Amino acid sequence: MVNFNTAAGCFLASALFAMVCGKVSNALVEPHHLEKPAIAVAESAPAATGAPAPAAELAPIGAKLAxxxxxxxxxxxxxxxxxxxxxxxxxxxxxxxxLWNIVGRKKGSHPGFSYSSGMEAKGGDWTYEDINHMVFKPSAFIKGTKxxxxxxxxxxxRVNLIAYLRTMNDNPPPLPEAK
Ligand code: HEC
Structure with a gap:
């Protein structure tokens, strides 16, 4: 019994010692918190390239399509x-x-698709510049877009993409004059 008690006591003492060590080392070594998320969401997100231009001020791309x-x-x-x-x-x-025929197509007009009310309210046809805005930041161009x-x-x-989309058309619309 004495032996058992001694052994139990030893065990308790060392468990306690280990606990104290853990606490002390935690206090000494601050757990390291990541300052940035470990996964970068988008390398070229606007934050990385400076302030994004507000959608309304996006430079026209027409002349660059050619x-x-x-x-x-x-x-x-x-x-x-x-x-x-x-x-x-x-x-x-x-x-x-x-998106077949998208350049020149009426906005929100493809059969069988249920558009957001923002898209239905937008009106007009998809021009090169409108697609540029849409692809730059959909939520800024169409209120409540899906x-x-x-x-x-x-x-x-965007320029390369829109030049490609132009070719996906029964009758590719003319390219704007390069200025
Ligand atoms: C996560 C899914 C998703 C991705 C990725 C996406 N779109 Fe869309 N797109 C949609 C949805 C949903 C709509 C309908 C929007 C609405 O009703 O507001 C839409 C609508 C559009 C429209 C308007 C179509 C019309 O009939 O009026 C264009 C143009 C468009 N997208 C182009 C693109 C291009 C180009 C890309 C690639 C850069 C792209 N989208 C990536 C989901 C997506």
Whole structure:
């Protein structure tokens, strides 16, 4: 019994010692908290490239379309937009509407797609500049839009993408004059 008590006492004492050590070392070594989230959400988010231009002040892209890289635009579409859109003729609506003929198409007019009320209220046809605004920051261009997409901050990407979208059309509309 004596032996047992001694052993139990020893055990308790060392458990206590370990607890105290843990507390002390916690106090000595501040647990390190990450200052930034470990995962960067978007490398080229506006915060990283300086203040984003408000949507209303987005520079026109029309004159840049003629020298755009359509293949690069297609790659962007495939990587970013196909999650929610098809762009082939007669393609199905997904999370977003099919985008065949999008340049020049009436806003919010694709059959079989249920648009947000903001989109239905917007009115007019999709011009190059309107698509530029939409792709830059959908939520700033269409109030309460269903297009849950942060936006493409790089102008070059938008220009290439829109030049590509122009080709997905029965009758690709003319390119604006390069100035
Ligand atoms: C997360 C899904 C999602 C992604 C990603 C997305 N879209 Fe959309 N898009 C939508 C939805 C949903 C709508 C309908 C918006 C509404 O009704 O407000 C829409 C609408 C549009 C419209 C208007 C269509 C019309 O018929 O009036 C255009 C143009 C458009 N998207 C282009 C793009 C392009 C280009 C990309 C890639 C850069 C893209 N979207 C990425 C979901 C998405």
């Amino acid at each position: 020298s755009a890289n359509v293949d690069a635009g297609k790659a962007i579409f495939t990587k970013v937009c196909t999650a929610c859109h098809t762009d082939d003729k007669g393609g199905p609506n997904k999370v977003g509407p099919n 297009m849950a997409f942060a936006g493409l901050p790089k102008e070059e990407d």
